[in-house]
Amino acid sequence: MTPSRSAFAAILAKDLRSELRTLQSLPAMALFSVTTFVIFRFGLDRTSLSGSLAAGVLWATLLFAAVLGINRLFVAEREEGGFDAIRLAPIDRSILFGAKVVALVIYLLALELVAVPIFAIFFLDDAAGLLPLAAVLLLTDLGLAATGTLISSMAVNSRARDLLVPLVLLPLVVPLMIAATGATEPLLSLGGPAYDRFGTWLMVLGLYDLIFGLIGYAVFDFLLED
């Protein structure tokens, strides 16, 4: 294994091990999403959702649950000196960005393994759209993770971190959410999934992932400078 791959694997394994031991992010994200679904269920007074309303409820909930994890993404690095340890090591600092993006994608996928079935139980009459929804979830998670990692690394040094992350992140992910709901809406329509412009929305999601992945890779080194 090359030194870069070894460092990437070490950072990723460290993050996953810490999360498994402390359960600081995932349970809170999952609990938040379940509670929000309950609120939507009684707030909307509907036992069944479809189309744009179903897509909106799903993505608004997942997005705000993701913010909880994004807020904590670099806390260990900030509070326990991990940034200094990585800056002293002979590795490209963008490796930290890559490892954090992958860790966040894993957190989001784990969250969705819990949240999406509960969403389906609460609101969907037909679960046929869930299989193609997996592609939308994965592509949206990648974009959310790239943008979230970038914003989290900038906000972590601020005392107003919990405020800054949503304030800066949410406007940046508006295009991502438009594409995600656009791709999800026909999948959850009444009478089973449809695929109108599904491919187009997936391409928009992929383009967003590419742009923010490249921006993160390009600027992350500078963000770690003092």
Place this chain on the structure above:
Amino acid sequence: MTEQASPAIAVAGLRRDYGDRPALEGVGFELAVGESLVVLGPNGAGKTTLLRILATLLRPSGGEVAVLGCSLPSEAWKLRGRIGYLGHEPLLYRDLSGRENLRFQARLHGIERDAAEARIEELLRAVGMERRADERVAELSAGMRQRLSICRCVLHRPELLLLDEPDSNLDVEGRELARALIGPGAGTRVVVTHDPERHLPEADRVLRLGIREAAVVS
């Protein structure tokens, strides 16, 4: 005529500001390879700032700094992995065990797995931590964290040691054990200390930093 070896550290007219407030001003000194520099000064004199600049963790605001032949900050990337830095923070993850932290550091420094395991065991024995190394760092005392931090600092066999209060939180036994790893025989060192009685006898050079006073090298 013999060619004079380049110094391990050469600093001239170093300045570092935090906003409008100067933390370091007009600092200059040279340190030869293998020598020990002890840095003294009151709180707020900029000792830790100096050490962090030498470690490439802070950028100088002005002046010239060269460490191990690399000009800072432009060639900081060449220095990574060649410095052992022991700061106020142990740079250890609290939710990992001591051994897991050292393995993590070894992978960051590109040390092969077998060599890393052997080196980690050697260091843990050297600081008397082999029996407590599988406990989470959060559960260890400050002195034990400092012992682990010393292991982390020398794990990759650095060419230059930058030590900020290396004895802090260590008991007498810990100090003696640490001495074998980061003491005078450990190579080129810069030691920041508030304990001149202990460290001055080991010093080849002494740098006294004052608040709003010129730095004095002796």
